[in-house]
Amino acid sequence: xxxxxxxxxxxxxxxxxxxxxxxxxxxxxxxxxxxxxxxxxxxxxxxxxxxxxxxxxxxxxxxxxxxxxxxxxxxxxxxxxxxxxxxxxxxxxxxxxxxxxxxxxxxxxxxxx
Amino acid sequence: xxxxxxxxxxxxxxxxxxxxxxxxxxxxxxxxxxxxxxxxxxxxxxxxxxxxxxxxxxxxxxxxxxxxxxxxxxxxxxxxxxxxxxxxxxxxxxxxxxxxxxxxxxxx
Numbered sequence: 001x002x003x004x005x006x007x008x009x010x011x012x013x014x015x016x017x018x019x020x021x022x023x024x025x026x027x028x029x030x031x032x033x034x035x036x037x038x039x040x041x042x043x044x045x046x047x048x049x050x051x052x053x054x055x056x057x058x059x060x061x062x063x064x065x066x067x068x069x070x071x072x073x074x075x076x077x078x079x080x081x082x083x084x085x086x087x088x089x090x091x092x093x094x095x096x097x098x099x100x101x102x103x104x105x106x107x108x109x110x111x112x113x
Numbered sequence: 114x115x116x117x118x119x120x121x122x123x124x125x126x127x128x129x130x131x132x133x134x135x136x137x138x139x140x141x142x143x144x145x146x147x148x149x150x151x152x153x154x155x156x157x158x159x160x161x162x163x164x165x166x167x168x169x170x171x172x173x174x175x176x177x178x179x180x181x182x183x184x185x186x187x188x189x190x191x192x193x194x195x196x197x198x199x200x201x202x203x204x205x206x207x208x209x210x211x212x213x214x215x216x217x218x219x220x221x
Contacts, residue, residue, distance in 0.1 A: 002155075002157065037154075041213075042117075042199075042210075042211040042212060042213050042214070043199065043201075043211040045208050045209065048208070056208060058208070088154050090154075090156065092156075100144060100146075100161045101146065101158050101161050102146070102158065102209070103158065104148075104155070104156035104157070104158075106153070106154060106155045107154045107155070107156075109154065
């Protein structure tokens with residue numbers, strides 16, 4: 001238990017569906033992150049939020065839309081995804097975006113049909 | 114940006130063996146971390162070690178920043194050590210970059 005929770009843990013969706021991934025951290029951190037982990041590829045940083053402000057967007061397609069309503073919650077809204085978007089989506093948090101250590105949630109395993 | 118290379122990509126050992134995992138990075142770093150990802154996908158931070166040596170039970174890590182590499186040592190391996198070990202590094206104000214990982218399998 002790292003103090004970072006993610007729901008749902010598994011998700012299957014069609015290409016025309018709209019769904020949202022949720023991340024919550026109970027560590028009092030101010031920075032939150034979304035990562036994508038595809039088979040045979042390193043973890044890819046998608047978005048960074050620091051004190052609720054988005055500070056990084058690493059050329060992520062607009063079909064992924066993040067939302068950070070407060071420092072404890074982070075969402076990733078999904079719409080019109082492609083099969084190649086199937087992956088493990090990991091949320092992480094840290095004290096702030098320059099902090100030493102990031103703590104990861106268990107991930108949401110997404111399958112796009 | 115910084116490049117992170119890990120070796121070996123796969124390692125299969127018997128329970129009780131010792132192992133050494135390597136992480137090479139291409140530039141000066143101000144942040145280097147080792148993570149273990151278990152078979153269910155959970156990533157656990159093992160060490161924050163931009164330089165020097167740290168030990169935690171059967172695990173230890175050493176980073177030689179001047180030579181741009183870090184090593185993770187696992188002694189007396191157990192089956193629960195199986196999984197993928199990632200090294201991640203950051204230089205300056207850049208993002209944290211992960212290596213491809215080393216998949217460790219410990220057989221009983």
